[in-house]
Amino acid sequence: MQWQISQELKATIQILPRSFGVYKMLDSNGKILYVGKALNLKKRVSQYFQKTITCPKTQALVQQIATVEVMITASETEALLLESHLIKTNHPKYNILLRDDKTYPYIIITTKQPYPSIQIKRSKQKPKNVAAFGPYPNASAVHEVLNLIHKCFKLRNCRDSIFATRIRPCLQYQIKRCSAPCTSYISQAEYLESVELAKAFLLGKSEKLLTELNNSMQNAVHQLKFELAASLRDQIQQIRHIQASQGIIQDEEDLDIVAISLNSPIPCIEHVTIRKGSILNTQAYFPAIFLSSMDNNEQYQHIFEAFLSFYYFEHPERIPKQILTPFAFDKNKLASYQEALKQYRKHSCKILTKAPKNAKAWLLFALNNLQIHQKQQISKQNFIQERMKSLAEILHLKKPINQLACFDISHTHGHATVASCVVFNKEGPLKTQYRKYNIVNTKPSDDYGALSEAILRHFKHLTKTNAPYPEVLLIDGGKGQVNVAAKVLKNLNITDIKLLGITKGEGRKAEFDRIYVKDTKTFLPLKSNANELFFFQHLRDEAHRFAISSHRKKRNKAQLSSSLESIPGIGPKKRKALIQYFAGLQGVKKASIEELCKVKGINKNLAKLIVESFT
Structure with a gap:
């Protein structure tokens, strides 16, 4: 060009x-x-x-x-x-090779309470003033680890306000996932010992932990404390099971593996974190190749450098003692990478290009996962592209579909109305283009007005920023909603968008959903098992999910502010203290004057005002 x-x-x-x-x-x-x-x-x-x-x-x-x-x-x-x-x-617009603009889940163990709790916290940086472990690549990984912690060590995960007010054990104790420190079913010394064992487990010190547990079990047997010995035996079996599933290699070195594949239409990075001989996590990344004029060697180096910046430079606590990447970098490049990592972490990090004997199994593990993730991503994109191609044919479009958008409205009896817009492209959901609109200029319960306001604001913004319009616009609704959308687009002089509506079928059953086409004023002749119908339903359901989650947040915030902010003398700190102590607004509403006075900062006069405001 x-x-x-x-x-x-x-x-x-x-x-x-x-x-x-x-x-x-x-x-x-x-x-x-x-x-x-x-x-x-x-x-x-x-x-x-x-x-x-x-x-x-x-x-x-x-x-x-x-x-x-x-x-x-x-x-x-x-x-x-x-x-x-x-x-x-x-934050340049086009530095999108690997952009780290999201928060990551950490497991944190509080340190200031007599009985610490274990929780999940999302953050861009490592949380402070707590014992923090992570970050983990995704929520499912952190929930899996937390599930193991509860099974093995039975630490509490309840809020302090609930912990302070319990008079009998909760369901977590009944299903053997908590030791019920709230009701003194376990001494503080024993509970803190479990906390230390959990920390050792999260740090990857499995062998040391197993040795300590085995010694404790033997001591319990000698002291005829058979119930304690059985409990310790179960912990040991759980940890052994985890080790077996990971294929433990007894190696005390910390190691990350960064494997990159360019032999595909979709490049892939497989990152594996190994600590103390255990796999802590594995994650696939799919970068955008920016310069097609680069040869494979240049692209590999370009992607590797971007990954160093994205994953390590912004989070220096992640830098291990060694990084293994199977690529023949020259000595000068390796030296520059290692020096850069050292400046961030303040200790040396060696980059290996050949796997040591004890790490060959890990490298094979990473390469196998790389192939699987790459194939899955290619299959996913091919499926979506095939759907878009078939949709373009069914809708008689002269040009291919690059983007589809869908709008939905959510409210509760007209209150806290929110509109959502989700966008799909040839790679699937394009979440960076998702938008939610708080409806402020429309009367309550006016769905047509809310839809009109949202579409107007959305397309005005696209026009102002010279962003591309979607080729297809799907509205969650029938002819009425589609006509509203058509009127807005006409007023904006936008005429090259295919406008559709998805209507609920008889009995609100998915197989009876129909797709209404505005320009032909007919319904698409799709069978109930047509892939195209499934695709439209997926788009509609995603818009609905995004709208209702945004609406619930807005509704809960409105309920809280309208109930407590109007009370004289209740500021943000006291409002937060009340909600935390009583575990929600409903608990505050049910509390007596005496119970309210137990909250820090709430005197008898304020307690009376609170009780009166809810009666």
């Missing part, structure tokens, strides 16, 4: 140095679009303007570049660190 670039930009590129450095690409307003690192600044920047570039992301980037700024560095290590800092500081 022939790029139309200004003479000023051409002149800038021609005089770029052939040295280490970092380059910034800026638009006409001076906003940073992309930040990159290069061993040869002139060669790397020139690659973006080649005629053979076919990558849509690169094309979109280059069309917006007004100028390029460079910063020369003394070494590749310095360039790598500077690039990471600029990306984290400026």
Whole structure:
């Protein structure tokens, strides 16, 4: 493709140095679009303007570049660190190879209570003032570990407000997942010993833990404490079972494996974390290859560097003693990577390109998982692309479908109304484009008005930001809702969107759902088991899920504020203390004056006001 670039930009590129450095690409307003690192600044920047570039992301980037700024560095290590800092500081739009803009789940054990609790906390950084373990790659992984903790060590997970007010054990005790410290069924010393054992387990010290448990079991037998011995025996069996399922290798070294595959339309990174001989987690990532003009070696290095920045530089506590990646980097590159990691972690991290004898099984594990995850992702994308292709044929569209959007409305008797918009592209749900709209300019219970407001705001924003419109717009509703959407689009002079509605069938059964087409004023002739109908239902259900979850948050917040904020003398801190102590607003409503006075900051006069406000 022939790029139309200004003479000023051409002149800038021609005089770029052939040295280490970092380059910034800026638009006409001076906003940073992309930040990159290069061993040869002139060669790397020139690659973006080649005629053979076919990558849509690169094309979109280059069309917006007004100028390029460079910063020369003394070494590749310095360039790598500077690039990471600029990306984290400026969040450029096109630095999307691996973007870490979400929170990760940690397991935390509180430290200030006599009987610590174990909980899940989501955070970008490692939580402070608690014993924190993680981060874990996803919620399912952390729930699986937490489930094992409850089975083996029976730690409490209830809130302090509930713990302080219990007079008898809860269901968790009955199903043998808690030792009921709330009712003194276990002494504080015994409970704290279980806490320390759980910490050792989470740190991967399984063998040391098993030795201690086995010694304790033998002592219990000698002292004729057979119930205690049986309990310790069960803990040992649980941990042994976990070890067997992981294929333990007795190796005290901490090791991460980063395996990258480029031999597919969808590149994949498989990351495996190994601590004290145990697999703590494994996670697949699917980066976007940005420069198609790179050869495989350059792409591998580019992705590996992005992963270092994304996974380690932003979370230095994750950096292990060793990282294994099966790629033949030259010595200078390895040295620059290791120096950069050392500057973040303050201790050395060795990058291995060949697996030691005791790590070959782990590498094989990582490569096998890499192949499986890659195949799953390809299958998923192929399925969605096939559905989009068949939808375009059924809807008689002249161009392929790149995006579909769906709107839904959620409220409770007209209160806390929220509209949702979800977007799917050829890779599936595009969650970065999901939007929720708090409906403020429409009368309660007016679904048509709420839908009109949401669609108007959404497409005005797309127009303002020059974002692409979806080729297909699905409305959760029938002819009435579709006509409302059509009117809004017409007023905005948007005419090239296929407008559909999905209506509930007889008895609200999914097999009777129908798809209404606005321009033909007919229903699509789809069978109840048609894949196209399933796809529309999936899109509708995702919009409904997103709308109702947003509505519930808004409704709960409104209930809380309307009930307590109106009481004189109840500020944010006291309101929070009340909710925590009584485990929710319903508990506050049922509390007596004497019970309310037990909350820090609530005197008798305030307690009377609270009781009166709910009667």
